Amino acid sequence: xAEEKKAEEKKLFKVTIDNxxxxxxxxxxxxxxxxxxxxxxxxxxxxxxxxxxxxxxKCRTCLVEVAAGSTADPRPMPKLVASCRTTVMDGMIVKNIxxxxxxxxxxxxxxxxxxxxxxxxxxxxxxxxxHLQDLSYEHGKEGTxxxxxxxxxxxxxxxxxIQLHMTRCILCYRCVYTANQLTNKREHGILDRGDHAxxxxxxxxxxxxEFIGNVIDVCxxxxxxxKTFRFKNRVWFTKPMxxxxxxxxxxxxxxxxxxxxxxxxxxxxxxxxxxxxxxTEGKPGWICNDCRFHKKSVKDWVIxxxxxxxxxxxxxxxxxxxxxxxxxxxxxxxGGRAPKLLMNIHKVSDVNRPEIQLSKIEGPAHSDDFKPPTx
Amino acid sequence: xxxxxxxxxxVDRKPMTLWEKMYIPxxxxxxxxxxxxxxxxxxxxxxxxxxxPFSPVFRGLHILNRDEEGRERCTACGLCAVxxxxxxxxxxxxxxKPGEENLYREEKYAARYEINMLRCIFCGLCEExxxxxxxYLSETFTPANFTxxxxxxxxxxxxxxxxxxxxxxxxxxxxxxxxxx
Numbered sequence: 001x002a003e004e005k006k007a008e009e010k011k012l013f014k015v016t017i018d019n020x021x022x023x024x025x026x027x028x029x030x031x032x033x034x035x036x037x038x039x040x041x042x043x044x045x046x047x048x049x050x051x052x053x054x055x056x057x058k059c060r061t062c063l064v065e066v067a068a069g070s071t072a073d074p075r076p077m078p079k080l081v082a083s084c085r086t087t088v089m090d091g092m093i094v095k096n097i098x099x100x101x102x103x104x105x106x107x108x109x110x111x112x113x114x115x116x117x118x119x120x121x122x123x124x125x126x127x128x129x130x131h132l133q134d135l136s137y138e139h140g141k142e143g144t145x146x147x148x149x150x151x152x153x154x155x156x157x158x159x160x161x162i163q164l165h166m167t168r169c170i171l172c173y174r175c176v177y178t179a180n181q182l183t184n185k186r187e188h189g190i191l192d193r194g195d196h197a198x199x200x201x202x203x204x205x206x207x208x209x210e211f212i213g214n215v216i217d218v219c220x221x222x223x224x225x226x227k228t229f230r231f232k233n234r235v236w237f238t239k240p241m242x243x244x245x246x247x248x249x250x251x252x253x254x255x256x257x258x259x260x261x262x263x264x265x266x267x268x269x270x271x272x273x274x275x276x277x278x279x280t281e282g283k284p285g286w287i288c289n290d291c292r293f294h295k296k297s298v299k300d301w302v303i304x305x306x307x308x309x310x311x312x313x314x315x316x317x318x319x320x321x322x323x324x325x326x327x328x329x330x331x332x333x334x335g336g337r338a339p340k341l342l343m344n345i346h347k348v349s350d351v352n353r354p355e356i357q358l359s360k361i362e363g364p365a366h367s368d369d370f371k372p373p374t375x
Numbered sequence: 376x377x378x379x380x381x382x383x384x385x386v387d388r389k390p391m392t393l394w395e396k397m398y399i400p401x402x403x404x405x406x407x408x409x410x411x412x413x414x415x416x417x418x419x420x421x422x423x424x425x426x427x428p429f430s431p432v433f434r435g436l437h438i439l440n441r442d443e444e445g446r447e448r449c450t451a452c453g454l455c456a457v458x459x460x461x462x463x464x465x466x467x468x469x470x471x472k473p474g475e476e477n478l479y480r481e482e483k484y485a486a487r488y489e490i491n492m493l494r495c496i497f498c499g500l501c502e503e504x505x506x507x508x509x510x511y512l513s514e515t516f517t518p519a520n521f522t523x524x525x526x527x528x529x530x531x532x533x534x535x536x537x538x539x540x541x542x543x544x545x546x547x548x549x550x551x552x553x554x555x556x
Contacts, residue, residue, distance in 0.1 A: 123450050231483050318457070345491070349489055370469060
């Protein structure tokens with residue numbers, strides 16, 4: 001009897017994704033089961049965010065083919081299903097990258113997402129960590145076949161910290177769920193419908209909740225970006241560092257994006273799916289606006305060390321870790337004299353002048369920030 | 376050991392013969408070789424006066440291009456710098472202010488743009504990476520200089536002359552390879 005009960009408790013569903021079988025608990029979505037397998041088998045997700053309740057089912061990038069519904073009813077599902085919203089059944093056989101249909105459908109979805117998305121990656125601050133950019137390059141859809149005018153919007157100002165580029169938005173609703181679930185009162189949402197649907201506040205209003213900065217982290221594209229980091233640097237020229245501080249409002253566990261000793265940007269730590277990582281206490285690591293926008297100095301933080309960056313990511317470019325500086329032999333040979341330095345690049349170069357602290361400027365730098373100081 | 380060429384000869388240490396001791400025939404032999412070169416085609420040119428034509432794919436000094444209205448094309452996207460194998464390119468971006476639309480083509484522009492010509496290996500990867508057709512390698516050499524400081528090329532050194540205010544210099548800087556409209 002006891003054994004039976006134990007077996008009942010431990011009743012796990014066997015699900016096969018791309019010929020890899022995993023045992024998952026009933027009620028798990030296909031996407032989650034695939035994430036348990038990991039690697040290339042995991043369908044990409046643009047709107048689903050595991051830390052936000054109710055998200056998913058909008059972008060259709062996570063479509064998979066179900067080749068057999070379950071052991072009890074092994075008929076295949078006639079259409080491709082959204083893996084973020086479909087729960088597994090015992091004996092289900094799912095095809096993701098092994099299915100031609102899925103890859104073709106996903107390439108189509110990417111192209112549809114890019115119909116109204118401006119290809120302005122060279123000026124977009126999200127470039128380099130943009131999920132849509134990754135997705136389009138992975139599916140060979142980095143060009144465009146669209147010849148008509150893309151939709152445009154009257155610009156909305158969301159306050160001094162968050163920059164909204166509505167033209168880049170793919171209407172994933174993640175920021176709406178974030179505001180609903182992390183703040184007391186949501187001030188922004190989707191206005192209008194169809195082609196006119198846009199993220200905005202109803203009457204021009206600044207978003208100023210303590211945790212509203214997290215909409216920047218959840219945005220899969222460059223629609224919501226950090227105004228305090230706007231145009232300051234490209235993400236791949238800054239070095240990500242894990243750091244923490246004693247914050248009364250949030251966990252204080254963040255990632256700093258630094259150049260030298262300057263803190264250019266503060267974000268939450270991200271996991272391998274590009275979602276906010278859990279803190280060491282096991283809660284989602286949302287960070288507060290104070291940590292994100294106001295602590296732009298190394299003194300505010302306890303730096304734990306450089307973040308492990310996937311070496312295929314552009315962010316790891318030029319970041320040399322575990323370097324060994326060779327021993328300086330010349331002073332030894334020259335009787336203690338150091339060799340004559342023929343040029344000190346820091347004296348000649350105009351870039352990264354110590355008198356211009358880009359990280360301390362509120363908002364993007366302008367031409368007058370770079371003017372030489374009048375003597 | 377295997378010889379690299381078939382022209383090596385063992386050193387001959389035999390005492391010289393009378394013919395060799397006279398030296399004159401050997402000198403004559405050498406002089407005739409020298410004389411024969413007077414009548415051969417010269418492989419060299421007298422450089423500054425005479426110049427060789429550049430190859431159509433020659434990669435020389437960089438220029439930062441402007442569009443037909445004279446606005447800077449560069450948006451400081453950083454792709455040239457990330458593509459640069461010598462890490463010679465650095466830049467700092469700024470946001471265009473209202474009223475600067477005639478200077479910069481897009482919302483964001485390079486406030487600072489520097490190429491360290493001492494590091495540059497003229498591979499042309501920056502030109503290939505540029506999504507805005509902003510950086511090009513031209514048909515000129517980097518001029519020689521006595522100090523290293525002059526080889527840090529700033530944005531004002533790299534920018535092509537404005538086609539509106541200085542059309543002649545602009546055409547000259549475009550060179551012979553520029554697309555004819």
